Amino acid sequence: MGDWIISLEGTEAGGHLALGLALLAALLHAFFGALQKGRHDPWLSRGAIDFAYGIMAAPVALFVEPWPDPALIPLFALIWAIHVVYKLCQGFTYTLGSYTVVYPVVRGTGPLFAVIGAGLLFGEHFNWVQWSGVALLVGAIYGLALYNLKHWQIGRDRLKPALVMAVVTGLFVAAYTTIDAYGIRATADPFTFLAWFFMIDGLTFPVVAVVRYARMDDKPDLGPLALRGFVGGVTAYFSFGAIMLATRLDDVGEAAVLRETSTVFAALIGWLVLGEKVGPRRVIMMALIALGAVIVEAGG
Structure with a gap:
């Protein structure tokens, strides 16, 4: 399959596939974020998800796909470090603020700096x-954030620091989008990169989650948490994997912008699943977000 992906690079068919992959990544990333922000502690959720996709990736990386060139080890180390900091920032962001409030700011900061x-x-x-x-x-994403800043009533005492952390998280979204694109292009087989990325990326946060779980007075049941981790791990493969493949097939900037239509999906998930209110002004701004992504794609 890696050879097929490589054969599509720089072609019209590759561009169409990259478009579909970026939109798939947008939908699944919104769902992935909701999984981390759902009823479980976000640090535990992240640890469970990372453990699941790391375990699933390990046999593929070690025994199925070709091993990466040893010269790429420093690059994989850099990618691992950027993702660790990103997930730390994301965990603090989700701890401080409501999903519908902070998610648009994270995603609005990312594409600008990724471009x-x-x-x-x-x-x-x-x-x-x-x-x-x-x-x-x-502009529409930040308009949504400003509207939330003015009208959101839940946890207002932590809203401003939550928005600051959301901006910082967005900067690391741009960093990992760019460096991941460089990594998947530098690796001969794109699926080698994906397998080793998920295996390495799954090493750190299970440890963080175990330490946090051990310190909790009211420990959650592990069964539902494990299920959340498995579902999140599978979702991560198709979400992060899709956007990484899209950046190999076509322009990184276009893929990064198209993925941020995830803000629209996130608002719908926040409304339908998490019970967060979405008024008419938010609907208008979500429509403008989608229109902006269409203009970027059509303009290219």
Whole structure:
């Protein structure tokens, strides 16, 4: 399958597949975020998810896919470090703020800096039509955040620090999007990169979760947490895997922007699943987010 993906690089069919993968990543990433922010402690949820996809990836990385070039070890170490810091920031963000409030800020910060990073690292450049789409998308996402800042009543004492942490998390979203794209392009077989990425990335947060669980006075049942971890692990493969493949097949900046339509899906999940209210103003801003992504894709 790796050979088939490689054969599509730079082709029209590859561009269409990258579009589909980016939109799939958007939908699944919103679901993935809701899993981490759901009824379990976000640190425990993240640990369970990472343990699940790390265990599932290990036999594939060690015995099925070709091993990566040893020269790429420093790159994998850098990718691991960026993802660890990103997940720490995300955990603090979800602990401080409601999902519907903080998620749009994280996703709004990410694409802007990912586009800039793709220009610096890969020489990609947007035209003025695409930049107008980016401006519309990011502006609508931050408009949604400002509206929440003004009207959200749950946990207002922690809202401002939650939004600050959301911006910091978004910066690391841009960092990992760019460096992951570099990594999957530098590895001969894209599925080698994915298998080793998930195995290595699954090492740290299970330890964090075990330590946190041991210190809890009111410990949650492990059965539902394990189930959440398994579902999240499978979701992660298709979400993060899809966006990484999209960045190998087509422009990193376009894939990063299209993925941020996840904000729309996240609002729907927050409303339908988590019971968070979504008023008409939020609906309008979500429509503008989707329109901005369409302009970026059409302008390219």
